[in-house]
Amino acid sequence: MPNLTIDGQKIEVPAGTTIIQAAEKLGIEIPRYCYHPALPVAGNCRICMVEVEKQPKLQIACYTPVAAGMVVKTTSPKVLEARKNVLEFLLVNHPLDCPVCDQAGECKLQDYYMEHGQYDSRLASVKVKKEKKAFSIGPTVMLDQERCILCTRCVRFTDTITKTSEFGVFDRGDHSQLDVYPGKELDNKYSGNVVDICPVGALTDKDFRFKCRVWYLDHTKSVCPGCSMGCNIDIDWDKSRPHTEKKERVMRLKPRHNPDVNNYWICDSGRYNYHFIDENRILSPQYLDKIVEWGEAMERVAETIQSTKAERIGVLASAQLTNEDLFVIRKLFKDTLKAHVDFRVPEKPGDSDDFLIKADKNPNTAGAASILGAQADAQTIVQKAKQGELDLLYVFGHDLVKLFGKETVAQIAKKTKLFVFQGSNINDTCGYAHLNLPSSVYAEKDGTFTNCQQRVQRIRPAFFPLGESKGDWEIVSFVAGQLGAPLSYKGPQDVFDDIVKTVAGFAGMSYEKIGDQGMILKK
Ligand code: SF4
Numbered sequence: 001m002p003n004l005t006i007d008g009q010k011i012e013v014p015a016g017t018t019i020i021q022a023a024e025k026l027g028i029e030i031p032r033y034c035y036h037p038a039l040p041v042a043g044n045c046r047i048c049m050v051e052v053e054k055q056p057k058l059q060i061a062c063y064t065p066v067a068a069g070m071v072v073k074t075t076s077p078k079v080l081e082a083r084k085n086v087l088e089f090l091l092v093n094h095p096l097d098c099p100v101c102d103q104a105g106e107c108k109l110q111d112y113y114m115e116h117g118q119y120d121s122r123l124a125s126v127k128v129k130k131e132k133k134a135f136s137i138g139p140t141v142m143l144d145q146e147r148c149i150l151c152t153r154c155v156r157f158t159d160t161i162t163k164t165s166e167f168g169v170f171d172r173g174d175h176s177q178l179d180v181y182p183g184k185e186l187d188n189k190y191s192g193n194v195v196d197i198c199p200v201g202a203l204t205d206k207d208f209r210f211k212c213r214v215w216y217l218d219h220t221k222s223v224c225p226g227c228s229m230g231c232n233i234d235i236d237w238d239k240s241r242p243h244t245e246k247k248e249r250v251m252r253l254k255p256r257h258n259p260d261v262n263n264y265w266i267c268d269s270g271r272y273n274y275h276f277i278d279e280n281r282i283l284s285p286q287y288l289d290k291i292v293e294w295g296e297a298m299e300r301v302a303e304t305i306q307s308t309k310a311e312r313i314g315v316l317a318s319a320q321l322t323n324e325d326l327f328v329i330r331k332l333f334k335d336t337l338k339a340h341v342d343f344r345v346p347e348k349p350g351d352s353d354d355f356l357i358k359a360d361k362n363p364n365t366a367g368a369a370s371i372l373g374a375q376a377d378a379q380t381i382v383q384k385a386k387q388g389e390l391d392l393l394y395v396f397g398h399d400l401v402k403l404f405g406k407e408t409v410a411q412i413a414k415k416t417k418l419f420v421f422q423g424s425n426i427n428d429t430c431g432y433a434h435l436n437l438p439s440s441v442y443a444e445k446d447g448t449f450t451n452c453q454q455r456v457q458r459i460r461p462a463f464f465p466l467g468e469s470k471g472d473w474e475i476v477s478f479v480a481g482q483l484g485a486p487l488s489y490k491g492p493q494d495v496f497d498d499i500v501k502t503v504a505g506f507a508g509m510s511y512e513k514i515g516d517q518g519m520i521l522k523k
Pocket residue numbers: 147148149150151152153154155178197198199200202203
Protein backbone atom coordinates (compact mmCIF):
# COMPACT_ATOMS: atom_id res chain seq x y z
CA MET A 1 0.00 0.00 0.00
CA PRO A 2 1.82 3.17 -1.17
CA ASN A 3 2.20 6.13 1.21
CA LEU A 4 1.94 9.56 -0.36
CA THR A 5 1.40 13.21 0.57
CA ILE A 6 -1.29 15.40 -0.93
CA ASP A 7 -1.35 19.09 -0.04
CA GLY A 8 0.77 18.32 3.03
CA GLN A 9 -1.50 15.50 4.30
CA LYS A 10 -0.20 11.93 4.44
CA ILE A 11 -2.31 8.99 3.25
CA GLU A 12 -1.85 5.27 2.56
CA VAL A 13 -4.00 3.80 -0.23
CA PRO A 14 -4.11 0.49 -2.13
CA ALA A 15 -1.86 0.18 -5.19
CA GLY A 16 -3.71 1.18 -8.38
CA THR A 17 -5.59 4.05 -6.69
CA THR A 18 -5.46 7.22 -8.79
CA ILE A 19 -4.51 10.62 -7.38
CA ILE A 20 -8.10 11.92 -7.74
CA GLN A 21 -9.40 8.96 -5.66
CA ALA A 22 -6.70 9.31 -3.00
CA ALA A 23 -7.39 13.05 -2.70
CA GLU A 24 -11.10 12.34 -2.29
CA LYS A 25 -10.30 10.11 0.69
CA LEU A 26 -8.68 13.15 2.31
CA GLY A 27 -11.70 15.30 1.50
CA ILE A 28 -9.84 17.19 -1.24
CA GLU A 29 -11.98 17.57 -4.36
CA ILE A 30 -9.90 18.01 -7.48
CA PRO A 31 -11.98 19.63 -10.29
CA ARG A 32 -13.17 17.16 -12.92
CA TYR A 33 -15.31 17.11 -16.06
CA CYS A 34 -14.68 13.88 -17.94
CA TYR A 35 -13.91 11.77 -14.84
CA HIS A 36 -16.87 9.94 -13.28
CA PRO A 37 -16.25 7.23 -10.68
CA ALA A 38 -18.64 4.79 -12.35
CA LEU A 39 -17.31 5.17 -15.92
CA PRO A 40 -14.05 4.19 -17.67
CA VAL A 41 -11.41 6.97 -17.51
CA ALA A 42 -11.15 9.13 -20.65
CA GLY A 43 -8.62 11.78 -19.53
CA ASN A 44 -9.68 14.29 -22.14
CA CYS A 45 -10.73 17.47 -20.36
CA ARG A 46 -7.42 18.21 -18.47
CA ILE A 47 -9.11 20.24 -15.72
CA CYS A 48 -7.83 17.81 -13.06
CA MET A 49 -4.13 18.57 -13.59
CA VAL A 50 -1.97 18.51 -10.43
CA GLU A 51 1.70 19.04 -9.64
CA VAL A 52 3.70 15.94 -8.70
CA GLU A 53 7.11 16.62 -7.17
CA LYS A 54 10.07 15.53 -9.34
CA GLN A 55 7.89 15.37 -12.48
CA PRO A 56 8.56 18.17 -14.94
CA LYS A 57 5.00 18.38 -16.31
CA LEU A 58 1.63 18.58 -14.61
CA GLN A 59 -0.20 15.24 -14.44
CA ILE A 60 -3.92 14.47 -14.81
CA ALA A 61 -5.15 13.26 -11.42
CA CYS A 62 -7.96 11.08 -12.81
CA TYR A 63 -5.54 8.84 -14.74
CA THR A 64 -2.27 8.93 -12.78
CA PRO A 65 -1.85 6.12 -10.24
CA VAL A 66 -0.29 6.95 -6.90
CA ALA A 67 3.26 5.78 -6.12
CA ALA A 68 5.17 5.37 -2.86
CA GLY A 69 6.65 8.65 -1.61
CA MET A 70 4.73 10.76 -4.15
CA VAL A 71 4.21 14.41 -3.13
CA VAL A 72 1.20 16.01 -4.83
CA LYS A 73 0.07 19.63 -4.85
CA THR A 74 -3.47 20.34 -6.01
CA THR A 75 -3.56 24.11 -5.59
CA SER A 76 -0.02 25.32 -6.36
CA PRO A 77 0.30 28.49 -8.52
CA LYS A 78 1.29 26.29 -11.49
CA VAL A 79 -1.87 24.14 -11.07
CA LEU A 80 -4.18 27.14 -10.67
CA GLU A 81 -2.71 28.75 -13.79
CA ALA A 82 -3.25 25.52 -15.76
CA ARG A 83 -6.88 25.32 -14.62
CA LYS A 84 -7.47 28.89 -15.74
CA ASN A 85 -6.07 28.03 -19.14
CA VAL A 86 -8.18 24.88 -19.49
CA LEU A 87 -11.30 26.86 -18.60
CA GLU A 88 -10.41 29.57 -21.08
CA PHE A 89 -10.04 26.90 -23.73
CA LEU A 90 -13.34 25.21 -22.84
CA LEU A 91 -15.14 28.53 -23.01
CA VAL A 92 -13.79 29.57 -26.41
CA ASN A 93 -16.96 28.41 -28.10
CA HIS A 94 -19.28 28.03 -25.13
CA PRO A 95 -22.32 30.33 -25.33
CA LEU A 96 -23.07 32.87 -22.59
CA ASP A 97 -26.28 31.03 -21.84
CA CYS A 98 -26.28 30.91 -18.02
CA PRO A 99 -29.35 33.12 -17.56
CA VAL A 100 -31.45 30.80 -19.71
CA CYS A 101 -29.65 27.52 -19.05
CA ASP A 102 -31.44 24.90 -16.98
CA GLN A 103 -28.13 23.67 -15.53
CA ALA A 104 -27.33 27.06 -13.96
CA GLY A 105 -26.74 26.54 -10.26
CA GLU A 106 -25.43 23.00 -10.68
CA CYS A 107 -23.08 23.55 -13.63
CA LYS A 108 -19.43 22.63 -13.21
CA LEU A 109 -18.40 25.16 -15.85
CA GLN A 110 -19.99 27.94 -13.81
CA ASP A 111 -18.63 26.57 -10.52
CA TYR A 112 -15.04 26.18 -11.65
CA TYR A 113 -15.08 29.45 -13.55
CA MET A 114 -16.11 31.27 -10.37
CA GLU A 115 -13.22 29.55 -8.56
CA HIS A 116 -10.50 29.79 -11.20
CA GLY A 117 -11.72 31.94 -14.12
CA GLN A 118 -9.99 34.40 -16.40
CA TYR A 119 -12.39 37.20 -15.70
CA ASP A 120 -11.17 39.46 -18.47
CA SER A 121 -11.60 37.62 -21.74
CA ARG A 122 -8.57 37.69 -24.05
CA LEU A 123 -10.52 36.38 -27.02
CA ALA A 124 -11.25 38.59 -29.97
CA SER A 125 -12.49 35.93 -32.40
CA VAL A 126 -16.17 35.11 -32.84
CA LYS A 127 -17.44 31.88 -31.24
CA VAL A 128 -18.17 28.93 -33.53
CA LYS A 129 -21.94 28.57 -33.55
CA LYS A 130 -23.76 25.29 -34.09
CA GLU A 131 -26.60 25.12 -36.61
CA LYS A 132 -29.28 23.98 -34.17
CA LYS A 133 -29.46 25.36 -30.64
CA ALA A 134 -31.43 22.94 -28.43
CA PHE A 135 -33.10 19.95 -30.00
CA SER A 136 -34.81 16.74 -28.98
CA ILE A 137 -32.67 13.60 -29.16
CA GLY A 138 -35.29 11.22 -27.79
CA PRO A 139 -38.38 11.05 -25.59
CA THR A 140 -36.70 12.39 -22.45
CA VAL A 141 -33.64 14.50 -23.29
CA MET A 142 -32.74 17.71 -25.18
CA LEU A 143 -29.23 18.38 -26.52
CA ASP A 144 -27.58 21.78 -26.85
CA GLN A 145 -24.33 21.15 -28.73
CA GLU A 146 -22.89 24.61 -28.06
CA ARG A 147 -22.90 23.97 -24.35
CA CYS A 148 -21.18 20.58 -24.67
CA ILE A 149 -17.53 20.48 -23.53
CA LEU A 150 -16.95 17.07 -25.17
CA CYS A 151 -16.08 15.32 -21.93
CA THR A 152 -17.67 12.10 -23.38
CA ARG A 153 -19.28 11.04 -20.09
CA CYS A 154 -22.59 10.48 -21.92
CA VAL A 155 -20.81 8.50 -24.68
CA ARG A 156 -19.13 6.23 -22.12
CA PHE A 157 -22.40 5.83 -20.18
CA THR A 158 -24.26 4.54 -23.23
CA ASP A 159 -21.26 2.47 -24.35
CA THR A 160 -20.47 0.77 -21.05
CA ILE A 161 -23.52 0.96 -18.75
CA THR A 162 -26.58 0.62 -21.03
CA LYS A 163 -24.52 -0.79 -23.93
CA THR A 164 -26.86 0.98 -26.35
CA SER A 165 -24.19 3.31 -27.89
CA GLU A 166 -26.48 6.09 -29.09
CA PHE A 167 -23.88 8.88 -28.74
CA GLY A 168 -20.73 9.75 -30.69
CA VAL A 169 -18.38 12.72 -31.19
CA PHE A 170 -18.43 13.79 -34.85
CA ASP A 171 -16.08 15.99 -36.92
CA ARG A 172 -12.69 17.42 -35.86
CA GLY A 173 -11.08 20.38 -34.06
CA ASP A 174 -13.39 23.22 -33.08
CA HIS A 175 -16.06 21.67 -35.30
CA SER A 176 -16.23 18.54 -33.13
CA GLN A 177 -19.69 17.96 -31.85
CA LEU A 178 -21.58 15.52 -29.72
CA ASP A 179 -24.65 13.95 -31.33
CA VAL A 180 -26.67 10.77 -31.55
CA TYR A 181 -25.77 8.52 -34.49
CA PRO A 182 -27.81 9.13 -37.66
CA GLY A 183 -31.17 7.41 -37.46
CA LYS A 184 -30.78 6.76 -33.70
CA GLU A 185 -32.64 8.27 -30.75
CA LEU A 186 -31.62 8.28 -27.12
CA ASP A 187 -34.39 5.91 -26.15
CA ASN A 188 -33.12 3.40 -23.63
CA LYS A 189 -34.66 2.57 -20.24
CA TYR A 190 -31.99 4.57 -18.36
CA SER A 191 -31.74 7.63 -20.64
CA GLY A 192 -32.33 10.25 -17.91
CA ASN A 193 -28.99 9.39 -16.25
CA VAL A 194 -27.06 11.18 -19.01
CA VAL A 195 -28.57 14.46 -17.80
CA ASP A 196 -27.27 13.78 -14.28
CA ILE A 197 -23.72 13.02 -15.41
CA CYS A 198 -23.43 15.82 -17.99
CA PRO A 199 -21.34 18.35 -16.04
CA VAL A 200 -22.78 21.29 -17.99
CA GLY A 201 -26.14 22.25 -19.48
CA ALA A 202 -25.71 20.41 -22.79
CA LEU A 203 -28.11 17.59 -21.90
CA THR A 204 -31.30 18.67 -20.16
CA ASP A 205 -34.36 16.77 -19.02
CA LYS A 206 -37.59 17.53 -20.91
CA ASP A 207 -39.59 16.80 -17.78
CA PHE A 208 -37.65 19.30 -15.62
CA ARG A 209 -36.53 22.01 -18.09
CA PHE A 210 -37.54 25.51 -17.01
CA LYS A 211 -39.72 24.19 -14.18
CA CYS A 212 -37.69 25.45 -11.25
CA ARG A 213 -34.30 27.04 -10.61
CA VAL A 214 -32.25 24.45 -8.76
CA TRP A 215 -31.38 26.74 -5.85
CA TYR A 216 -35.07 26.77 -4.83
CA LEU A 217 -35.16 22.99 -4.40
CA ASP A 218 -35.26 21.08 -1.12
CA HIS A 219 -33.89 17.54 -1.11
CA THR A 220 -35.21 14.53 0.82
CA LYS A 221 -33.47 11.15 0.89
CA SER A 222 -35.82 8.34 -0.08
CA VAL A 223 -36.20 5.06 -1.95
CA CYS A 224 -37.96 4.58 -5.31
CA PRO A 225 -41.24 2.70 -4.84
CA GLY A 226 -41.32 1.62 -8.51
CA CYS A 227 -40.00 -1.95 -8.13
CA SER A 228 -38.42 -4.32 -5.64
CA MET A 229 -34.88 -3.05 -6.42
CA GLY A 230 -35.46 -0.06 -4.12
CA CYS A 231 -33.06 2.32 -5.86
CA ASN A 232 -31.94 5.15 -3.61
CA ILE A 233 -33.26 8.55 -4.67
CA ASP A 234 -33.42 12.19 -3.68
CA ILE A 235 -36.85 13.77 -3.88
CA ASP A 236 -36.26 17.33 -5.12
CA TRP A 237 -39.27 19.41 -4.17
CA ASP A 238 -40.49 22.93 -3.85
CA LYS A 239 -43.81 23.99 -2.38
CA SER A 240 -43.85 27.56 -3.65
CA ARG A 241 -44.20 27.29 -7.41
CA PRO A 242 -47.33 29.31 -8.07
CA HIS A 243 -46.72 29.23 -11.82
CA THR A 244 -46.90 25.42 -12.01
CA GLU A 245 -50.43 24.78 -13.14
CA LYS A 246 -50.87 21.51 -11.30
CA LYS A 247 -49.33 22.82 -8.06
CA GLU A 248 -47.10 19.76 -7.88
CA ARG A 249 -44.71 19.73 -4.95
CA VAL A 250 -42.18 17.32 -6.45
CA MET A 251 -40.08 18.85 -9.21
CA ARG A 252 -37.90 15.84 -10.03
CA LEU A 253 -36.37 12.61 -8.67
CA LYS A 254 -32.61 12.07 -8.82
CA PRO A 255 -30.55 8.94 -8.14
CA ARG A 256 -28.77 8.89 -4.76
CA HIS A 257 -25.46 7.04 -4.70
CA ASN A 258 -25.58 3.65 -3.01
CA PRO A 259 -22.82 1.30 -4.26
CA ASP A 260 -24.68 -1.72 -2.83
CA VAL A 261 -27.97 -1.07 -4.64
CA ASN A 262 -28.16 1.24 -7.66
CA ASN A 263 -24.68 2.83 -7.71
CA TYR A 264 -25.27 6.26 -9.37
CA TRP A 265 -28.24 5.28 -11.55
CA ILE A 266 -32.03 4.90 -11.72
CA CYS A 267 -34.31 3.79 -14.55
CA ASP A 268 -36.56 6.24 -16.43
CA SER A 269 -39.72 4.60 -15.22
CA GLY A 270 -38.67 5.24 -11.60
CA ARG A 271 -37.37 8.74 -12.40
CA TYR A 272 -40.61 10.02 -13.90
CA ASN A 273 -42.95 8.15 -11.55
CA TYR A 274 -43.80 11.04 -9.21
CA HIS A 275 -46.84 12.83 -10.66
CA PHE A 276 -49.16 10.53 -8.66
CA ILE A 277 -47.89 12.19 -5.47
CA ASP A 278 -50.05 15.25 -6.14
CA GLU A 279 -52.52 13.99 -8.75
CA ASN A 280 -55.75 12.08 -8.31
CA ARG A 281 -55.46 11.85 -4.52
CA ILE A 282 -58.17 10.84 -2.06
CA LEU A 283 -58.31 13.90 0.17
CA SER A 284 -60.94 13.10 2.86
CA PRO A 285 -62.63 10.04 4.33
CA GLN A 286 -65.82 9.24 2.41
CA TYR A 287 -68.70 7.00 3.39
CA LEU A 288 -71.07 6.15 0.53
CA ASP A 289 -70.08 9.24 -1.51
CA LYS A 290 -70.40 11.54 1.50
CA ILE A 291 -67.37 13.24 3.08
CA VAL A 292 -67.21 12.31 6.77
CA GLU A 293 -65.01 13.15 9.75
CA TRP A 294 -62.19 10.75 10.64
CA GLY A 295 -63.96 9.97 13.94
CA GLU A 296 -67.15 8.85 12.18
CA ALA A 297 -65.20 6.80 9.65
CA MET A 298 -63.28 5.00 12.39
CA GLU A 299 -66.45 4.35 14.34
CA ARG A 300 -67.99 2.60 11.33
CA VAL A 301 -64.99 0.28 11.06
CA ALA A 302 -64.92 -0.39 14.82
CA GLU A 303 -68.70 -1.10 14.96
CA THR A 304 -68.43 -3.62 12.13
CA ILE A 305 -65.49 -5.39 13.77
CA GLN A 306 -67.25 -5.50 17.15
CA SER A 307 -70.40 -6.99 15.66
CA THR A 308 -68.70 -9.83 13.79
CA LYS A 309 -66.38 -12.81 14.27
CA ALA A 310 -62.69 -13.05 13.35
CA GLU A 311 -63.35 -15.52 10.52
CA ARG A 312 -65.68 -12.98 8.87
CA ILE A 313 -62.93 -10.29 8.59
CA GLY A 314 -60.58 -10.22 5.57
CA VAL A 315 -57.64 -7.85 5.10
CA LEU A 316 -55.67 -7.35 1.87
CA ALA A 317 -52.46 -5.65 2.94
CA SER A 318 -49.95 -4.47 0.33
CA ALA A 319 -46.25 -4.70 -0.48
CA GLN A 320 -46.46 -0.97 -1.33
CA LEU A 321 -46.74 -0.26 2.39
CA THR A 322 -43.77 0.31 4.70
CA ASN A 323 -42.58 -2.28 7.21
CA GLU A 324 -44.00 -0.03 9.94
CA ASP A 325 -47.47 0.11 8.30
CA LEU A 326 -47.46 -3.66 7.83
CA PHE A 327 -46.42 -4.34 11.39
CA VAL A 328 -49.30 -2.27 12.79
CA ILE A 329 -51.69 -4.14 10.43
CA ARG A 330 -50.27 -7.41 11.76
CA LYS A 331 -50.62 -6.28 15.41
CA LEU A 332 -54.29 -5.36 15.08
CA PHE A 333 -55.75 -7.66 12.46
CA LYS A 334 -53.59 -10.75 12.83
CA ASP A 335 -52.28 -10.90 16.39
CA THR A 336 -55.24 -9.25 18.20
CA LEU A 337 -58.33 -9.93 16.03
CA LYS A 338 -57.06 -13.17 14.39
CA ALA A 339 -58.59 -12.10 11.03
CA HIS A 340 -57.56 -13.40 7.56
CA VAL A 341 -54.64 -11.22 6.39
CA ASP A 342 -52.55 -11.48 3.21
CA PHE A 343 -50.70 -9.15 0.85
CA ARG A 344 -49.98 -11.46 -2.12
CA VAL A 345 -52.59 -10.42 -4.71
CA PRO A 346 -52.24 -11.95 -8.20
CA GLU A 347 -50.37 -9.13 -9.97
CA LYS A 348 -48.94 -9.62 -13.46
CA PRO A 349 -45.12 -9.35 -13.43
CA GLY A 350 -43.84 -6.18 -15.10
CA ASP A 351 -40.80 -5.64 -17.34
CA SER A 352 -37.34 -6.51 -16.05
CA ASP A 353 -33.69 -6.61 -17.12
CA ASP A 354 -30.37 -7.84 -15.77
CA PHE A 355 -29.36 -4.42 -14.44
CA LEU A 356 -31.78 -2.67 -12.03
CA ILE A 357 -35.36 -3.13 -13.22
CA LYS A 358 -37.26 -5.93 -11.44
CA ALA A 359 -40.52 -7.60 -12.52
CA ASP A 360 -42.01 -7.22 -9.04
CA LYS A 361 -43.26 -3.62 -9.06
CA ASN A 362 -43.61 -3.42 -5.27
CA PRO A 363 -40.89 -1.86 -3.11
CA ASN A 364 -41.52 -4.00 -0.04
CA THR A 365 -42.42 -7.59 -0.94
CA ALA A 366 -39.55 -8.96 1.18
CA GLY A 367 -40.62 -6.80 4.14
CA ALA A 368 -44.28 -7.87 3.85
CA ALA A 369 -43.26 -11.53 3.73
CA SER A 370 -41.04 -11.21 6.81
CA ILE A 371 -43.61 -9.28 8.83
CA LEU A 372 -46.92 -10.86 7.79
CA GLY A 373 -45.71 -14.34 6.87
CA ALA A 374 -47.95 -16.26 4.48
CA GLN A 375 -50.86 -17.98 6.19
CA ALA A 376 -54.03 -16.60 4.63
CA ASP A 377 -54.32 -16.34 0.87
CA ALA A 378 -55.47 -13.17 -0.91
CA GLN A 379 -57.40 -15.06 -3.63
CA THR A 380 -59.33 -17.01 -0.98
CA ILE A 381 -60.09 -13.81 0.94
CA VAL A 382 -61.55 -12.24 -2.22
CA GLN A 383 -63.61 -15.37 -2.99
CA LYS A 384 -64.95 -15.42 0.58
CA ALA A 385 -65.95 -11.76 0.30
CA LYS A 386 -67.65 -12.42 -3.03
CA GLN A 387 -69.62 -15.36 -1.63
CA GLY A 388 -70.87 -13.42 1.38
CA GLU A 389 -68.64 -15.20 3.89
CA LEU A 390 -67.07 -11.94 5.12
CA ASP A 391 -68.71 -9.01 6.92
CA LEU A 392 -65.65 -6.76 6.58
CA LEU A 393 -63.20 -6.58 3.68
CA TYR A 394 -60.39 -4.04 4.33
CA VAL A 395 -58.24 -3.35 1.26
CA PHE A 396 -54.96 -1.40 1.32
CA GLY A 397 -54.29 0.36 -1.99
CA HIS A 398 -55.05 -2.49 -4.44
CA ASP A 399 -57.27 -1.87 -7.42
CA LEU A 400 -59.43 -4.99 -7.13
CA VAL A 401 -61.29 -4.07 -10.33
CA LYS A 402 -58.04 -4.38 -12.27
CA LEU A 403 -57.06 -7.58 -10.47
CA PHE A 404 -60.37 -9.46 -10.25
CA GLY A 405 -62.80 -7.66 -12.58
CA LYS A 406 -65.82 -5.40 -12.06
CA GLU A 407 -68.31 -8.17 -11.48
CA THR A 408 -66.39 -9.67 -8.55
CA VAL A 409 -65.92 -6.27 -6.93
CA ALA A 410 -69.60 -5.36 -7.39
CA GLN A 411 -70.52 -8.67 -5.68
CA ILE A 412 -68.14 -7.89 -2.80
CA ALA A 413 -69.79 -4.48 -2.33
CA LYS A 414 -73.18 -6.20 -2.23
CA LYS A 415 -72.30 -9.12 0.03
CA THR A 416 -70.11 -7.44 2.72
CA LYS A 417 -71.43 -5.24 5.52
CA LEU A 418 -68.45 -2.94 5.17
CA PHE A 419 -66.03 -2.77 2.24
CA VAL A 420 -63.13 -0.43 3.14
CA PHE A 421 -60.58 0.95 0.69
CA GLN A 422 -57.56 2.65 2.28
CA GLY A 423 -55.16 4.25 -0.18
CA SER A 424 -53.56 7.41 -1.48
CA ASN A 425 -54.94 7.62 -5.03
CA ILE A 426 -58.37 7.16 -6.57
CA ASN A 427 -58.80 3.97 -8.59
CA ASP A 428 -61.81 2.03 -9.92
CA THR A 429 -62.22 0.10 -6.67
CA CYS A 430 -63.00 3.35 -4.78
CA GLY A 431 -66.28 3.59 -6.66
CA TYR A 432 -67.41 0.25 -5.16
CA ALA A 433 -65.99 0.57 -1.62
CA HIS A 434 -68.45 1.71 1.08
CA LEU A 435 -65.76 3.59 2.97
CA ASN A 436 -62.72 5.29 1.37
CA LEU A 437 -59.89 6.30 3.71
CA PRO A 438 -57.12 8.65 2.47
CA SER A 439 -53.59 7.54 3.28
CA SER A 440 -50.28 9.25 2.59
CA VAL A 441 -47.88 8.44 -0.26
CA TYR A 442 -44.29 7.29 0.32
CA ALA A 443 -42.96 10.85 -0.09
CA GLU A 444 -45.03 11.89 2.94
CA LYS A 445 -43.96 8.92 5.08
CA ASP A 446 -41.22 8.05 7.52
CA GLY A 447 -40.39 4.34 7.55
CA THR A 448 -38.55 1.52 5.84
CA PHE A 449 -38.85 -0.76 2.80
CA THR A 450 -37.02 -4.08 2.40
CA ASN A 451 -35.77 -4.57 -1.16
CA CYS A 452 -35.21 -7.74 -3.21
CA GLN A 453 -31.70 -8.07 -1.73
CA GLN A 454 -33.37 -8.22 1.75
CA ARG A 455 -31.88 -4.76 2.43
CA VAL A 456 -33.90 -2.63 4.85
CA GLN A 457 -33.76 1.00 3.68
CA ARG A 458 -35.13 4.27 5.10
CA ILE A 459 -37.65 6.57 3.46
CA ARG A 460 -38.28 10.03 4.91
CA PRO A 461 -41.16 12.50 4.64
CA ALA A 462 -40.46 15.37 2.24
CA PHE A 463 -43.63 17.24 3.20
CA PHE A 464 -46.95 16.88 5.04
CA PRO A 465 -49.66 14.47 3.82
CA LEU A 466 -52.06 16.07 1.34
CA GLY A 467 -55.58 16.99 2.47
CA GLU A 468 -56.70 14.93 5.43
CA SER A 469 -54.66 11.88 4.54
CA LYS A 470 -52.68 10.11 7.27
CA GLY A 471 -50.00 7.44 7.47
CA ASP A 472 -51.37 3.90 7.09
CA TRP A 473 -49.93 2.89 10.48
CA GLU A 474 -51.69 5.87 12.05
CA ILE A 475 -55.11 5.01 10.58
CA VAL A 476 -54.88 1.39 11.73
CA SER A 477 -53.79 2.58 15.20
CA PHE A 478 -56.85 4.88 15.19
CA VAL A 479 -59.10 1.84 14.52
CA ALA A 480 -57.37 -0.05 17.35
CA GLY A 481 -57.98 2.85 19.72
CA GLN A 482 -61.64 2.94 18.73
CA LEU A 483 -61.88 -0.78 19.57
CA GLY A 484 -60.47 -0.16 23.04
CA ALA A 485 -57.22 -2.00 22.19
CA PRO A 486 -54.89 1.00 21.67
CA LEU A 487 -51.49 0.60 20.02
CA SER A 488 -49.57 3.34 21.73
CA TYR A 489 -46.89 4.03 19.12
CA LYS A 490 -45.61 7.60 19.01
CA GLY A 491 -44.43 7.34 15.41
CA PRO A 492 -42.84 5.06 12.79
CA GLN A 493 -39.53 4.90 14.67
CA ASP A 494 -41.36 3.60 17.74
CA VAL A 495 -43.08 0.97 15.55
CA PHE A 496 -39.72 0.01 14.07
CA ASP A 497 -38.22 -0.53 17.53
CA ASP A 498 -41.06 -2.99 18.22
CA ILE A 499 -40.43 -4.76 14.88
CA VAL A 500 -36.78 -5.18 15.95
CA LYS A 501 -37.91 -6.86 19.20
CA THR A 502 -40.55 -9.05 17.52
CA VAL A 503 -39.40 -10.07 14.03
CA ALA A 504 -36.16 -12.09 14.15
CA GLY A 505 -34.67 -10.85 10.85
CA PHE A 506 -34.65 -7.22 12.08
CA ALA A 507 -32.71 -8.01 15.29
CA GLY A 508 -30.03 -5.44 16.13
CA MET A 509 -31.33 -2.80 13.69
CA SER A 510 -32.27 0.82 14.36
CA TYR A 511 -32.98 3.84 12.15
CA GLU A 512 -29.49 5.16 13.04
CA LYS A 513 -27.77 1.91 12.07
CA ILE A 514 -29.73 1.59 8.80
CA GLY A 515 -28.42 5.05 7.87
CA ASP A 516 -28.15 5.87 4.17
CA GLN A 517 -26.82 2.50 2.95
CA GLY A 518 -29.43 0.16 4.51
CA MET A 519 -28.95 -3.10 6.43
CA ILE A 520 -29.54 -6.70 5.34
CA LEU A 521 -32.25 -8.76 7.10
CA LYS A 522 -30.82 -11.62 9.14
CA LYS A 523 -31.70 -15.13 7.98
S1 SF4 B 1 -23.22 16.29 -23.71
FE1 SF4 B 1 -22.48 16.61 -21.60
S2 SF4 B 1 -21.83 14.56 -20.93
FE2 SF4 B 1 -21.99 14.48 -23.16
S3 SF4 B 1 -19.94 14.97 -23.91
FE3 SF4 B 1 -21.08 16.90 -23.84
S4 SF4 B 1 -20.61 17.79 -21.86
FE4 SF4 B 1 -20.01 15.63 -21.74
